[in-house]
Amino acid sequence: EPDQSGGAPCPELSEERACNEDPCAVDCKVGGWGNFSECSKSCGGGSRTRNRTVEVEPSDDGEQCPDLEETEECNTQPCDPCAGLSCGLNEECRRSSDNTTATCKCTPPFTRASPEAECMNMQQQQQQQPAVGIPRPVSAESDQQQQGPVGIPSIPSGCNGNCRSMNWFNDTVCDMECFTEECSWDGDDCASEPRMNANQQTENETNRRDIPETCVGDCRDLEWVNDSVCDLTCYNYACGFDGGDCDPGVECTDLASYCKWNETCQSQDDGFGRCESLCSTIECSEDRNEVCEVQRIPEGEPGAGSGVGKCVCAENYVRGDNDECFQVRDCAVAEWKDWGECSKSCEGGVKKRTREVTAEPQGGGEECPELEETAPCNEQPCPVACVVGDWSIWSPCSKDCGGGKRRRVREITTEPQHDGEECPPLSEEEDCNTEPCKTDCTVSDWSEWDKCSEECGGGTQSRTRTVVEPDQSGGAPCPELSEERACNEDPCAVDCEVGSWGNFSECSKSCGGGTRTRNRTVEVEPSDDGDQCPDLEETEECNTQPCKTDCTVSDWSEWDKCSEECGGGTQSRTRTVVEPDQSGGAPCPELSEERACNEDPCGDGRLQGGWLGQLL
Structure with a gap:
């Protein structure tokens, strides 16, 4: 009810307060991917990554950031096993049959005397170097002997395996191993004790003494020296200088006769003869790439059959017309360059790659290999694109007005093959009869009435409807799309209103807890x-x-039973505190007291007055 005739005006009819003050969630936002x-x-399968950064950090349960780094595979093509493999002089890289591994192999006619040796032209080496006897042993008292160049023996007839171009050397006592370039230098045990071929035995027979019959052990090409008085020790270079005891009682002979043709016998004053290479006194010029070599003096010349030290060109060097030693060098080429473009994109083309000469051959070294190589490529069949026929005529329109559809089709005459271009659409449609039809306006049902604008005292509310299809081409127009009505016309309720509180009254007590009151009056009575x-x-x-407050106590309790029935006893009584003393009041009195009782002497009277009386 509104105020009238100067009455109190209406208070505020609406109020507002804050709500949902928690901060809103913020989702993470990231930028675009980098390169x-x-x-x-x-090659051989690697990986590469790209990154993106956070532009807006998430907060308050917002969506978390996605991955900021992405990794993918790259360069998955297999690696060339020869790439990065550095081969030495007279070597070339050879790939395995499956093209997964590679090793450095000697280029013909070069080969190795052992797995650790450098590639050498063995035929040329054997022609240049005379056959040499086995070097003398080394003892604790003697210096290590100078050894002449060692020839390469032929393949022992006792070696196992289907190997070619084999060389052999002694690995342990009387135990030989077969090695071959073609067998990747894998060693096979020999089938029997190795032996020189007949030619080598004849050529070298004069270069080493016979094996003493008194020597113990199954050794070959033994040398023996006087180690102690009339005690012989058998030594064998091929057996790793292991010594076998000799039977005692053998007459000692001059050791000088046992030095080989390419050695000279030194002093025997220490009781142990020593053979020394004939090159020990020859000085050759390292600056001229020369080394000393012991050569046999040919038949018919002074000293025939013995040796002489001469300066010759070092290994891999040859003497030129000017008497200078220069290095024998094979042609060296760089790694193959990448393959060029294929000459055709399909049905078989050719690609080419080249390599360059990095060092020209000299001194009769091996000539350069091919510098250009071709290979087939793109052998897959060429793609065949799809071919279609002409369009058919259009079908009738689906509507007479207001927009219909019509359709036409075509057929495939050549199917696509080998990833050729796919066929285009085989049908299409288009709009037809798009002129509008005569149409009356149609509307939806009325919506529900919305909320009244006032809760009391009279308000309004409305409802609406929408156009489902507008009128076209002269059809009936649309009706009204909204309407309004009155609502909540009852008078508004009036709440009670009171004034401010008055002052409190005097306290009902000065201490110990009292009460006081205050009042207020009604200014507007409630209604409706x-x-x-x-x-x-x-x-x-x-x-x-x-x-x-003084202490207050309860009344005394009854006297309790006397402790004795005669002859004198005691009995007591108690009282309790009802309210203790406070703030300096009188303290509490004694809460218990005691007195004498049954003081009469005990006797017959006890029986008569006591138990007997009770029985009666």
């Missing part, structure tokens, strides 16, 4: 279901501090 990094490998008036009086405690 991919370089691939970790150039308005809020009723709140309490108009309010009471609160006051002067709650304790008052000065």
Whole structure:
């Protein structure tokens, strides 16, 4: 009810308060991907990554950030096993049959005397170097002997395996191993004790003494020296200088006769003869790439059959017309360059790659290999594109007005093959009869009435409807799309209104806790279901501090039973504190007391007056 005739104006009819003050969730936002990094490998399957950054950090349960780094495979083509493999002089890289591994092999006619040796032209080496006896042993008292160049023996007839171009050397006592370039230098045990071929035995027979019959052990080409008085020790270079004891009692002979043709016998004053290479006194010029070599003096010349030290060109060097030693060098070429483009994109083309000469051959070295190589490529069949026929005529329109559809088709005359271009669409449609038809306006049903604008005292509310299909080409127009009506016309309720509180009254007590009150008055009486008036009086405690109080106790209890029935006993009684003393009041008196009882002497009277009396 509104105020009238100067009455109190209406209070505020609406109020507002804050709500949902928690901050809104923020989702993570990231930028675009950056460029991919370089691939970790150039071949054989590597990886590369790219990154993106966070532009807006997530907060308050917002969506978390996606991955900021992405990795993918790259350069998955297999690596060339020869790439990065550095081969030495007279070597070339050879790939395995499956093109997964590679090793350095000697280029013909070069080969190795052992797996650790350098590639050498063995035929040329054997022609240049005379056959040599086995070197003398080394003892603790003697210096290590100078050894002449060692020839390469022929293949022992006792070696196992289907190997070619084999060389052999002694690995352990009387135990030979077969080695071959073609067998990747794998060693096979020999089938029997190795032996020189007949030619070598004849040629070298004069270069080593016979094996003493008194020597113990199954050794070949033994040399023996006087190790102690009339005690012989058998030594064999091929057996790793292991010594076998000789039987005692053998006459000692001059050791000088046992030095080989390419050695000279030194002093035997120490009781142990020593053979020394004939090159020990020859000085050759290292600056001229020369080394000393012991050569046999040919038949018919002074000293025939013995040796002489001469300066010759070092290994891999030859003497030129100017008497200078220069290095024998084979042609060296660089790694193959990448393959060029294929000459055809399909049905078989040719690709080419080249390599360059890095060092020209000299001194009769091996000539350069082919510098150009071709290979077939793109042997897959060429793609065949799809071919279609002409369009058919258009079908009739699906509608007479208001927009219909019509359709036409075509057929495939050549199917696509080998990843050729796919066929285009085989049907298409288009709009037809697009002129509008005569159409009346149609509308939807009315919506529900919306909320009244006022809760009391009269308001309005409305409802609407929408156009489903507008009128066209002269059809009936649309009706009204909204309407309004009155609502909540009942008078508004008036809530009770009260004034401010008055002052509190005097406290009902000066101590020990009293009460006081205050009041307020009604200024607007409630009506029409308005809020009723709140309490108009309010009471609160006051002067709650304790008052000065004397202790108060209860009345005495009854005397309890006497402790004795005769002859004198005691009995007691008690009382309790009802309210203790406070704030300096009188303290509590004694809470218990005791007195004498049954003081009469005990006797017959006890029986008569006591038990007997009770029995009667």
